[in-house]
Amino acid sequence: QAFSVHAETGVTATQIKLGITIPLTGSAAPGYSKIPSAMQAYFNYVNDNGGVYGRKISLVVKDDAYLPTLAVAKTNELILKDKVFAVVGALGTANNKAVAKSVNLGRRGIPDLFVNTGYSGFADAKKYPTTFSLFPSYIMEAKIMGQYIKENFAGKKLGLIYQDDDFGTDALVGFKQAGVKFDVSVPYASGSQSAQSAQGWIGKLKAAGAEVVVMFGVTTASGAALATAAAMAYKAQWILGSVGGDATTLKAVGVPAYVLTGAMGASFLPAPTDTTDEYVKFFQGINTKYNGDAVFDNNVLVAMNTAMMAVQALRAGGKNLTHASVMSGLENSGSSFASASLSPINYASGVHVGYSGYWFGTYNSAGELKPNGGAYSVYTTDSGAGAIVKSTFKRPALPANGLPTN
Amino acid sequence: MLKRKPTTQVQIDMDKNIARRKIIGAAFFIFLGIALYVASNIVDELRVYQGATVAVYVVAISSIILLTGYSGQISLGHGALMAVGAYAAVLSRNYWNFPIPLTFAVAVLAAALFGALLGMAAGRLSGPYLAGTTLALAVGLPSLANQFKILGGEEGLTYDVGFPPLALGQDFTQYKWFFWIAALAALAATWVIFNVLGSRYGRQWRALRSNPTAAALLGVHVARSKVLAFTISSGVAGLAGALMSMTISLVTPSAFPLSLSFAIVTGAVLAGVTLLTGSIVGAVVLVAIPEVTAALATHLGGSEKVTSNLPGLMMSALLILSVLFFPNGPQLHRRKTRKS
């Protein structure tokens, strides 16, 4: 392969420009709006320590208010005006779909790294050649959760609350594949969640006598459901999906600690409050020094973890950084990247989905998600008919000083 | 006191007037077409893309100008009608593989039909009641997409108008293709609206807007005429919806939020509500302001809390100032002379 003489767009001798579209304003902003600055915090740390082969990373942030039209417009600005090298961590299923197709990142050959969505469609590397997902799909999550329920709550009456859009309907697919049937399921329209509507959900669950309830919705919905359940004296074993299970946010939306205690959650990352975890501890340090000591919640952890993955991807692209070199670097060595996730990373030639597994835990009275059985036990699967297997993956240790050396 | 012109002289003046209006109109559209063609070849790709968005907004704003500026009805739900058009277009494309122009026609017809039904139901409503109904429509309709598998849920349906024909050359980009399609559709749509507004239909709408009773006594079927305006406006909105979906290659409920409905009404006000040519100004402002304010916000700096909200702040402030100080849109002089 010939060395390209002139540098790729967005790369100079001293700088690599990355871009992200994410809601900073509007109703989807709470939580997600923390992501860019947390990413930038980690990048700044890396920049202060020599950058990526001497190049400093800068992140251009665009507010898309969670609207596909704006996501396309802003990504166009990122690419055509700001001339970023790659897009990293862009959020939202519809947004990413629209961007991938309309801006046509694939045809332009621009890497679309670590999209922040559980949409299973991006697994199709032929259709989306430059798109790399990081998170397991919602189907995987539901499949694994279904397996867990079958193993642990056989014979109990099962209830489900889910967001009535792809997010939730993907989950239905997963549960079906896992062979779990719910005795009662309560869909809710995205945006309609509130304490008032939650009264209706809980009423239905209560009437059906559900003993185990899976909550597959956003945090404001799971918050409303939990708080209302407590208010209506409804007791059940709750299992929260990864999207709606951030304890810090749940507390902020008014879920008292005693309500959360005993509920279960699924995650691929360690709990953001788990200071015994070396990654969490390291990122908390970065957060204090570089991120103005923002509240360290799941979003911050996700952001910093994504940023660390991005740095490794850029390093994998080599000194002579090109779009192609980054993507082939990810395909070739991505599976060995250091990451906080307890799930293995699956990147390989033609495989663009990163994480594939979940572990289950129970919230303690301090709101920390503690692994069930005392130690992390991760199950992995794929979005299709693949089996659900217990993972033997051992997470790579945190690189020295949190600076990747791949 | 009143000067009288001989009839024949008046007659000639009138013929001249009609002819002049026609010629000016046609010349305007031809000139615009040429200007757009030239422009699409010299500006960069980002501007071409934005040009396509402007064209989409021109169509959407025109639909509001027809509805509000002429027939006097308010709609806060045109985003939903755009959704109807977009879904109709994408379904006809995905299921029957209709050619592109035909999908636009389907969009127009479907949205017009929907608008007609809505208009008939809402025909007796006026002012805030109509605003309220259409607002509820804007909130209620897009989320219905999740109820029907065929509509693809939140994830939406891919709307692919295909790559530009090879005949147009190698460096004819996808965005230029979008732009051509959108601009052509916008020209056609505004030309049709221009004609309708200049005809007796436009006259009737303006009449019933200010005095429905007097209009009825002149033989105008007020309710029917209002529904007609609603129908045409909806059809045009449907076209705008299909075009918008083309530019993002996707039809999804979240592309038609309440803020879209508000944005096009805003654009219409910036355009001067009664001024079809103003729709271009309104559309350009809608596309340009977010970019300009965001750039300005980055330039001014500050904490993230501040910079992320600054564009919204400036946009809103601008909006308020413009209705306060240019309520009649961007035109420089307004005919308000009273002759004694």
Add this chain to the structure above:
Amino acid sequence: MSRIINTLLIGISGGSIYSLMSLALVLVWRSTRVVNFAQAGQAILSTYIGYVVVTHTDNYWLAFPVALLSGALIGALVDIFLIRILARRANSGPVAAIAPVIATLGLLGLIRAIVGMIWGGDLRRFKLPVTNHGFTFGHTTIPFAPINLLIVVTTVIVMLIFSVIFQRTNLGLALRASAFSPEIARLAGVRVDLTRTIGWAFAGAAGAIAGVLVTPTNYLSPNSLDLLLVSGFVAAVIGGLESLIGAALGGLVLGISLAFVLEYISSSLAFPVAFVVLMAVLLIKPAGLFGGKRVRSA
């Protein structure tokens, strides 16, 4: 049977919140003939002010009047600096009908941006004044809690106060006269500017009450009252915009219909149902349940 009653209770407690917001919208409509889309913005700002008080004093009952007063003040300022000028500048032609819509939408964006700048986008929690744990009879807990009772009672009180003011006092007559026909009201000696400002202040206070009552069971963010604005508006239109009783009833009709549809038909139809309920009411009575009479036409 208990299912029906539970659903009804859910509807009532949800509906009374809509009623409060709808009340605020009706108050503005009745004093200036403007549909105030910024109402949610004004309410959110007052609620944040209340939030500051609550977090500093840990006393909800102190935050309540502070929010109420700041709501009134914000309402008054909006009238003085925006609506008055608007009434002078955009008062004829088709633009007169939508200029207030645009101006208040702009104001909504402006306030949200300001709130976002000051407090950021994070979700925040507002202390509950009374518990949200449902009343318990024997072994059953009903979905109606002291907080719901508080909301319903406050709504009724607020409504009564404003009804009396509007229907029985000189101020009420002045308010209506100024709204319908400022010039003639002036010629009759009514201090129109002041009166309209008072109307806006009342509405601001009512909106603030809605904000501080609904937020404790949910959470606070710059957008957290958006949903309420839409349902409040729908409720107000159902009620006919003219009458305060209509506003309250509109809220209840909407709340109860939503509760029943979500319970018995599908729980994901919240938004379409709001539209259908509105259409149904307006088809039967085009000017809402308590709308004005038809004005003589020739």
Add this chain to the structure above:
Amino acid sequence: MDNRSTLLSIDSLSVSFGGLKALANVSLDLHAGEVVGLIGPNGAGKTTFFNALSGLVSVASGSLRLYDQDQKWPQPHDLVDLGIARTLQGVGLFPDLTVLENVMLGATKFSEGGLIRAALGLEGRTERKLQTLAMNALERVYAAGIAHQRVDSLPYPVTKRVAIARALVSEPKILLLDEPAGGLGIQDIDWMNGLIRNLAQNCAILLVEHHMDVVMSVCHRLYVLNFGEVIASGDAKSVRENPDVVAAYLGTQAVH
């Protein structure tokens, strides 16, 4: 009984608003070539009579014959096709349209072609036709010179004439005029007198007016309404001297 053909014949028309009986058993005939005045105190029901005839209020009872045929009470938009045109009390023009446009609206029934033609810009012929008709009507009220001015820029007396032109342009057989001289100065009233007499050559006119000099000089016959009932009818002189009319309406010392 008059032997000229009866254009309009209304038999025992009643209209009520809630409890208020605005018209009670009003019967009225209008013959070709006639100018008939409808007078009476304020609130007697004159405008309501026009409104009932033009479908703006609903009729409680009573029957309508037009051109010697039974006729349902019309809807407002049917009026023009029935050969009836009406002016509104006050002015009732469309203020933000030009004079010509206002009058062209009155001629809409002569237009051809539908929406599609209009959308494609093929309406030129029809538009020209309407303009010609409108200009002719404006000529008849001596207002052709101001055809291209906006109505809200006109002096009041001129708007009154435009309003009449707008009614005329549909070539009605029956013209209903509601206070055409209201608010006019002396000179303009004289002028209006002449105009009405002139118009009467082409159509029958039903006239509501409070200016007695207009009424007395142009009307062939009068009906007097009071509290919704016809209290007198006949020629001008007999009505004028009818003591009931004097007591209810004219007053002892005629102001004009």
Add this chain to the structure above:
Amino acid sequence: MSGLVVNDLHVFHGAIRAVDGLSFSVETGQLAAIIGANGAGKTTLLRALTGLKSVQSGSATWNGESMLRQKPENLVRQGIVHVSDGKSVIPELSVKENLALGGLWRRDKKDVAIVTKEVLDLFPRLGERMSQSADTLSGGERQMLAIGRSLISRPSLLLLDEPSLGLAPLVIEQIFQAIKSLQARLNLTVVLVEQNAMGALRIADIGVIVNLGRLVTVGPSQELINNPALRAAYLGY
């Protein structure tokens, strides 16, 4: 100087000089009829005097104090009440409420009650329509309502813009008589703008004839009636 004094008043509508240097005065207790053709500037004059229209230059005083640049609602409190032309009632309110409006600002509620009763005696039609909304009134009934409301404000200077507009002859007579008797009984100063020149001059003490915004002549009304030149040009008899 007591009474109403207007001096060199100029009021523009854009470029139109609707009132173009008008000067005249009305003494306290007098009834002045302002006569002129359509568009003469009569309405504009009244609107300028009561703060509804801003003036270009000139002065206007009532009992020595300037009336200009004041809000209409404050002028009402000084006893200066204007009944505007044609539509001076609020159609959405009931007759009762329209009447009440005139007395809202007054402290002396007893007197408000008394004068309300007087008004209802003067216009019994209104009494029959008290709870009806004003939009159902006939043109004449509305005019009565507007005048009635103005009286409830207990004016000392009453400015009436074409009160006879659209009224039946008998009612015009009644209203003119009512104005005349109110003037005498309450020592009211009245400025009466009228198209109905003869009717107005008959009850007026002085007449002010305007044309195109300028004063043509001012004088005792009897003199004006008897002046053949004026009769021909402005009064139409």
